[in-house]
Amino acid sequence: MKPISLTRFLIQEQQAGHINADLRLLIEVVARACKTIATAVGKGALGGVLGDAGTGNVQGEAQKKLDVLSNEILLEANEWGGHLAGLASEEMDHAHPIPNSYPKGNYLLLFDPLDGSSNIDVNISVGTIFSVLHCPDGVSEPHDEHFLQAGTAQVCAGYTTYGPSTMLVLTLGRGTHAFTLDREQGSFMLTRQDLCIPEDTQEFAINLSNQRHWEAPMQHYVADLLAGKTGPRGKDFNLRWVASMVADVHRILTRGGIFIYPIDAKCRDKGGRLRLMYEANPMAFIVEQAGGAASTGRQRLLDVTPNGLHQRIPVFLGSKNEVAAAERYHLQANANPG
Ligand code: F6P
Numbered sequence: 001m002k003p004i005s006l007t008r009f010l011i012q013e014q015q016a017g018h019i020n021a022d023l024r025l026l027i028e029v030v031a032r033a034c035k036t037i038a039t040a041v042g043k044g045a046l047g048g049v050l051g052d053a054g055t056g057n058v059q060g061e062a063q064k065k066l067d068v069l070s071n072e073i074l075l076e077a078n079e080w081g082g083h084l085a086g087l088a089s090e091e092m093d094h095a096h097p098i099p100n101s102y103p104k105g106n107y108l109l110l111f112d113p114l115d116g117s118s119n120i121d122v123n124i125s126v127g128t129i130f131s132v133l134h135c136p137d138g139v140s141e142p143h144d145e146h147f148l149q150a151g152t153a154q155v156c157a158g159y160t161t162y163g164p165s166t167m168l169v170l171t172l173g174r175g176t177h178a179f180t181l182d183r184e185q186g187s188f189m190l191t192r193q194d195l196c197i198p199e200d201t202q203e204f205a206i207n208l209s210n211q212r213h214w215e216a217p218m219q220h221y222v223a224d225l226l227a228g229k230t231g232p233r234g235k236d237f238n239l240r241w242v243a244s245m246v247a248d249v250h251r252i253l254t255r256g257g258i259f260i261y262p263i264d265a266k267c268r269d270k271g272g273r274l275r276l277m278y279e280a281n282p283m284a285f286i287v288e289q290a291g292g293a294a295s296t297g298r299q300r301l302l303d304v305t306p307n308g309l310h311q312r313i314p315v316f317l318g319s320k321n322e323v324a325a326a327e328r329y330h331l332q333a334n335a336n337p338g
Contacts, residue, residue, distance in 0.1 A: 006031055006168065006179050006188035019172055022083040022105050023156065026132060030109070031168055031188055033077035034128050034160040037070045037114070038181060041126065041162040050121050058093040058310055066120050067091055070113035070128065084109055085135035086142035088309055090278040095309065097141045104140060107155070108133040108147055112278035115159075116244025125163035127246025131282040132156040144309045147277065151302030157282035161246045169195075169253065169286060176253065176290040197292035198256035201319035203238045205248045206260040213264035217297070217333040221326050233325075245274065249283050249317070253290055258318040258326065262297060272312040276304060280315045293323035297330040 004012075010024045040049050053063040071091040078084055082103035088095045090112040098104050111130040119126050132155050139146050158170040166181035168188045176195045179188035204225055211222065228236040240257070242248050248259050267273045274280050284294030284301040294301040294317035304313065316326050 003180075003189040003191055006170075006190070009177070009179075009190050013172060018174060019156075022107065023132070023172075025081055026078075026083040026105075026107055026109065027156065027158070027170070029077050029081050029083070030074070030111075030130055030158070031160075033074045034168060035166075035181065035186065035188075036073050036077070037066075037128060038160070038162050038166040040069055040073075041066065041114075041120070044123065057091045059090075063091065064114070064117045064120055066126075067114050067117050074111055074113050074128070078109055081105075083107055085140065086146070087111075088144070088147050088277065089113060090275055090310070095142055095144045095147055097143070106135050108135050108142060110147060110277050110282075112275065115246050115279065116242070119242070119244045119247075124242065125161055125244050125247040125250075127159050127161040127244065127250075129159040129246060129279055129282050130157065131277065131285070147309055148306040150305055151276075151281035151284055154281060154285045154302075157285040159246050159249070159282065159286070161250050163247060163250075167191075167250070169250065171286050171289040173285075173289065176286050178253075195253050195290040197253060197287065197290045197319055199291070199320045201256040201258060201322050202235055203240060203252075203255075203257040204260065204322070205241050205252070205257060206239070206262075207241055207243065208239065210264050210266065213266050214262055215264070215333075217329040218260075218262045218264075220333075221329040245279055245283065249287070252292070252318040253287070256319045258316065258322040260326065261315045263314040267312065270312045272314045274312060274315050276301075276306055276311045276313040277309060280313050283315075284317060287317045291320065292318050293320045295323050295327050297327060298334065 013019045014024050049065050053065045053068045055063045080102045083105040086097045088110045116126045133149050156172050160168045168179040178192040180191040224232050225237040261273045263272050287294050296314050
């Protein structure tokens with residue numbers, strides 16, 4: 001049977017009363033912007049888009065030309081449709097209220113326009129991650145603080161991966177679904193409904209080069225994974241690390257695994273490496289809706305009350321039982337300090 005398009009999927013969701021017209025439009029607009037980004041990414045060197053932009057973002061990180069371009073594409077696409085009250089981007093210092101010259105809606109959109117952008121110049125998968133929240137009642141010009149809602153408040157989250165095929169993975173809080181871009185038709189087509197992450201795994205994803213900087217419970221946990229069949233875990237584990245969160249999470253949604261970016265001595269002052277609002281929360285929502293789990297190592301990620309738009313956080317997500325195993329090492333260390 002021919003797969004249905006994203007447009008049809010969303011219309012069906014609306015007809016069933018699960019989403020309203022504004023949220024449908026919002027997702028359609030984000031998907032359209034992602035198609036434009038996919039085209040730019042796909043052109044590579046021919047599009048003149050590779051390399052550094054010569055600027056830095058709010059995090060003090062060097063921006064790639066495609067970081068800047070993807071941010072502009074998402075901003076331009078979403079500003080005027082009337083479905084949003086404001087936007088926030090990993091690439092911008094502060095929230096961006098919708099200008100008064102445009103109609104306004106009740107949603108807030110947050111995005112990481114091009115995640116894993118260090119991979120662009122070496123032609124490895126990158127992606128866009130997004131999250132949708134309600135604008136608090138009575139707020140017409142949302143500022144940073146209005147975006148600081150726990151991950152459980154998300155009404156929708158998704159990502160697009162620009163890999164061998166371009167895929168959009170989406171949750172509206174009723175399962176996680178994957179759409180593949182049909183490049184000839186220009187449409188995202190539903191190719192996997194209700195993704196289901198296996199509860200157990202023998203695969204983990206972590207930047208092992210940071211090992212010497214980790215806290216004691218992380219050292220113990222990964223040492224036990226590496227000890228394999230004859231170690232305390234009693235099974236061999238395989239290591240995979242793309243260094244592009246979207247690509248690593250996509251693999252986990254497809255065949256299971258655990259993705260970890262723990263706190264370490266290098267990022268301790270910042271609270272972690274990955275961003276809560278643009279990376280951790282949307283991915284946690286997507287993973288939970290696919291039957292997986294997401295944690296800081298010490299608590300459910302989606303329950304964290306954010307304290308800043310660019311807050312960073314430790315991330316453990318993927319196969320449920322493996323996330324629980326990683327948490328046990330941290331909670332036991334908390335219980336028996338020293
Ligand atoms: O936050 C950006 C990001 O590129 C993620 O997509 C990825 O998981 C991580 O950083 C890679 O980190 P590292 O450079 O330590 O491998």
